[in-house]
Amino acid sequence: MMDILESLKQEHSKKQTDRIVAFVGADKKRFARLIELFFKGEYRVTQRAAWPLSYCVRAHPELIEPYFKPLLDNLARKDIHVAVIRNTVRLLQDVAIPKKHQGRVMSTCFDFLQSPETPIAVKAFSLTVLSNLSKEHPDIRGELKLIIEEQWERSAPAFRARAKRVLRQMEKAAAEGRLR
Incomplete structure (x- = not known):
């Protein structure tokens, strides 16, 4: 034991x-x-x-x-x-976030993205969490895209790689939404 x-x-x-x-x-x-x-x-x-x-x-x-x-x-x-x-935000990527906590999670992840002190891994995980939540809350896609664009030039390669994936996923979800 x-x-x-x-x-x-x-x-x-x-x-x-x-x-x-x-x-x-x-x-x-x-x-x-x-x-x-x-x-x-x-x-x-x-x-x-x-x-x-x-x-x-x-x-x-x-x-x-x-x-x-x-x-x-x-x-x-x-x-x-x-x-x-880092490990808390990492695990949030892999779970279904209960509806009653989604607003708080979104707010927290947006705060992490916008803070210059946030480590790159936390920002990358926050991008994925927000991308996942944007499937239920498509209204956050614009803000997420704007933050990615604002940080693009000064961001680390790890952030850019994750951001590219997130942008592709959001574009695909938006296109699927228009087809319905």
Whole structure:
């Protein structure tokens, strides 16, 4: 039986992340322990729990459903490590965001995109989250496109690559909408 806390303290590596993800699997109690450490662990533990958490949610998106509000509350904090932010926004790419949280997620992701301090990975993940949400909220496409265009010249290659993909997806969705 693995002790998730001890595993997080012991080592921070892809191998250890994979072990934790395999241990948690689809087990709700084990996931609850991991997310508890993610929310309430000491600084280093919280940072290290973020990586396996995002992978667990990618494999079993239903596990995050009861934790959406605390997840978004945590994301709004100013005292969390960038790894926590990055892995939280990463996991938002892979889940169906409940309707009652979509506005808050959109606002948060737009804020990340517009802040010069936001790391590139967080911006790239925010682009994907917003692109996904634009399928249900086509009215955000114009704002998203404008932000991409404004940042294009001074953005990193990773941002541009993701932005190109997002723009293609939005154009395709818009064309499909016109054909209906």
